[in-house]
Amino acid sequence: MTKAMYSTVMLLSILYCFLSQVSPLPVKNSTGANEGKVRLKRKYSDEMPDYDDITAMDQILEVNRMFRAPRGLSFREGDIAVSHVRSAINCPGNACLWPKSVDGFVYVPYLLSPLYDDMDRITIETGMQDIATGTCVKFIPRTHEASFLDIQPRYGCWSFLGQTGGSQTLSLQTPGCMWSGVASHEFMHALGFVHEQSRSDRDHYVTIVWKNVMRDYMHNFRKQVTNNLNSPYDYNSVMHYGRYAFSEDGGPTIIPKPDPYIPIGQRDGPSALDLHKINVLYNCGAN
Numbered sequence: 001m002t003k004a005m006y007s008t009v010m011l012l013s014i015l016y017c018f019l020s021q022v023s024p025l026p027v028k029n030s031t032g033a034n035e036g037k038v039r040l041k042r043k044y045s046d047e048m049p050d051y052d053d054i055t056a057m058d059q060i061l062e063v064n065r066m067f068r069a070p071r072g073l074s075f076r077e078g079d080i081a082v083s084h085v086r087s088a089i090n091c092p093g094n095a096c097l098w099p100k101s102v103d104g105f106v107y108v109p110y111l112l113s114p115l116y117d118d119m120d121r122i123t124i125e126t127g128m129q130d131i132a133t134g135t136c137v138k139f140i141p142r143t144h145e146a147s148f149l150d151i152q153p154r155y156g157c158w159s160f161l162g163q164t165g166g167s168q169t170l171s172l173q174t175p176g177c178m179w180s181g182v183a184s185h186e187f188m189h190a191l192g193f194v195h196e197q198s199r200s201d202r203d204h205y206v207t208i209v210w211k212n213v214m215r216d217y218m219h220n221f222r223k224q225v226t227n228n229l230n231s232p233y234d235y236n237s238v239m240h241y242g243r244y245a246f247s248e249d250g251g252p253t254i255i256p257k258p259d260p261y262i263p264i265g266q267r268d269g270p271s272a273l274d275l276h277k278i279n280v281l282y283n284c285g286a287n
């Protein structure tokens with residue numbers, strides 16, 4: 001390569017890098033036509049999400065995109081089941097918490113559908129283990145307990161909020177929901193947690209970009225009256241929506257503040273703060 005050619009190539013590379021950085025919060029769009037373009041842009045910008053950045057919630061919304069709520073149920077925030085007969089949203093006197101045993105542990109009995117294969121079972125049990133390690137919550141196979149999680153591969157990834165009493169379905173579709181982080185996310189709903197950006201104090205930490213939210217899904221960004229357990233806002237919570245959740249045209253719907261580049265959400269499993277919050281909510285270590 002001649003020196004002149006080399007300089008030209010260098011110049012073009014620099015120009016390309018510069019151009020590809022112009023849009024600081026680039027769009028994400030999963031529709032075919034734009035996919036190639038988006039992929040290309042992603043490659044050259046540190047900000048763009050790639051596969052490694054898909055959060056548990058992104059995956060849940062992807063799986064749940066097509067499904068219709070089973071009869072008698074509706075869904076809040078994309079994956080929290082609400083029964084038309086009984087609602088666990090309000091938990092007077094913490095009635096929706098799982099009871100604590102005299103030995104200091106909170107036992108959550110579960111049934112695992114025989115439709116799951118060995119790999120599915122390992123994934124789901126890893127999701128349980130990631131919560132159990134570091135909290136006083138223990139998931140135990142149900143023997144005779146009246147209240148328990150009935151874990152089934154129904155359509156979608158979803159759970160009721162807190163303990164509803166009796167048998168409560170928790171759906172982990174296979175293979176879509178077979179990530180241990182997705183399982184942990186749904187188990188945290190079952191323990192009583194809503195999504196992190198639904199916290200009553202979220203406006204101090206994130207901006208909801210309403211103009212980018214699909215009109216029919218704006219209700220999924222409502223703030224909830226939450227007990228924030230004296231815990232800091234957790235951008236890294238497995239319960240956090242991804243940056244592009246319910247996006248109309250691929251623009252971000254949630255921007256952290258003051259630094260818009262703070263990564264939000266993840267799919268590995270409960271964060272240190274998630275575990276801390278479980279410990280506070282269930283008063284672990286009090287015995």
Ligand SMILES: [Zn+2]
Nearest residue numbers: 079080185189
């Ligand atoms: Zn959720």
